[in-house]
Amino acid sequence: MKKLIITLMGLVFFSPTMLADNFDYDAFVKAYYEAEVKTQQPDATAEDLEHYLSFLTDDVGNQHFPNAPDDSREPDGKALMRKGMSRYLGIHSEYKAELIDYQHGYNAVAIKHKFSAKGKRSDGSDFSYSKVALDVLELENGKVSVIRRYSE
Structure with a gap:
């Protein structure tokens, strides 16, 4: 009985809330942002993309106006x-x-960042843009479960 009480007390004190308190948000933001930026570089690879995706839950929701206005989490x-x-x-x-x-x-996590890009569309036409964006990330067990991007 004594062992059961000690075990239950340990579960109470070792809760997900305590894990969140010890989560290194600074390191996470830096690593996540660096991985995201690498996916946009001219020499980005499938490995860069997979590294970025490793920060996300399998059922991540992604809201990115105007193309993806719904932030629903989907199994895939x-x-x-x-x-x-x-x-x-x-x-x-x-x-x-x-x-x-x-x-x-x-x-x-809320990340304010700016970015600019130039390139060619699949139809051969040129594009160029520059934006300031605010990404709001919801985390679950140390991974991004919902991404909401707000930009000009």
């Missing part, structure tokens, strides 16, 4: 992101990014 959310991002892998001839700031709280 990561697979859908892999398919969508693979089409654009290496399409940029130039890509620059800068992390402006980030804030974090319990199981959430």
